[in-house]
Amino acid sequence: MxxxxxxxxxxxxxxxxxxxxxxxxxxxxxxxxxxxxxxxxxxxxxxxxxxxxxxxxxxxxxxxxxxxxxxxxxxxxxxASKKYEALIQFGKESDSYDITGKIVNEQEDFNLDYSQIEEVVESMSGEIEQTPPMFSAKKVKGKALYKYARQGIEIERKAVKVRIIESKINFWEKPFLKMNLHVSKGTYIRSYAHDLGKALHVPALLKELQRTQVxxxxxxxxxxxxxxxxxxxxxxx
The missing domain is CATH 3.30.2350.10 (Pseudouridine synthase)
Incomplete structure (x- = not known):
């Protein structure tokens, strides 16, 4: 049509x-x-x-x-695939994986350089497995995950395969990393930020997000x- x-x-x-x-x-x-x-x-x-x-x-x-x-x-x-500009903040982790959630982990003293970040970003390209955040609309047993989260209930979530079609670092100025991401359907940029921090052994959350293309x-x-x-x-x- x-x-x-x-x-x-x-x-x-x-x-x-x-x-x-x-x-x-x-x-x-x-x-x-x-x-x-x-x-x-x-x-x-x-x-x-x-x-x-x-x-x-x-x-x-x-x-x-x-x-x-x-x-x-x-x-x-x-x-359809989608493109985003994301601002990731290192040194803080929240229960929602973004700036709106409750801070659950902080690390003020950490060392990260551009080459470390670049290497991990490269390793997280292509097809990856991603676990949906608890604060999301994804349903388990007919109920949105965020409804469980608001009750303080942690639900086991299955990792799903998504595709990071393209990832580009725009700038790195501690503690902020700005990136352009082109991703497949179902990709959570909040989870990407969280997982990037885990891979670098530094807490991280998504501070800002702008969708630039659908x-x-x-x-x-x-x-x-x-x-x-x-x-x-x-x-x-």
């Missing part, structure tokens, strides 16, 4: 969009992916609105939204939520 794709600068008419479409949204920090869908749903007046690939509230970047008949394409794009769709072509609302007011007038 082919539906129109709304990008920044699109000049489509309302009649082109009335049956459904895809829209590229730059999700702001502190919004859930559901919050974005709800805002889009209320703005356009369509009941069917969904997204491809959840972004955690602290993360920002490209969220692919389907509306109307566009929702039928969400499963396809959820399976399939062939780019963040630079996306609307902010405010821009989309303004666009819709004009096109629907």
């Amino acid at each position: 082919i539906v129109p794709v709304l990008k920044k600068g699109s000049e489509l008419k309302f009649s082109d969009l009335s049956n459904g479409f895809l829209v590229l949204i730059d999700k702001p920090v502190d919004w859930t992916s559901f919050d974005v869908c709800k805002k889009i749903r209320n703005t356009i007046g369509m009941k069917k609105v969904g997204h491809a690939g959840t972004l955690d509230p602290f993360a920002t970047g490209l969220l692919l939204i389907g509306a109307g008949k566009g929702t039928k394409m969400m499963t396809e794009f959820s399976q 399939d062939n769709f780019l963040l630079e072509d996306s609307f902010t939520i405010e821009e989309f609302c303004t666009f819709w007011e004009k096109v629907a007038a």
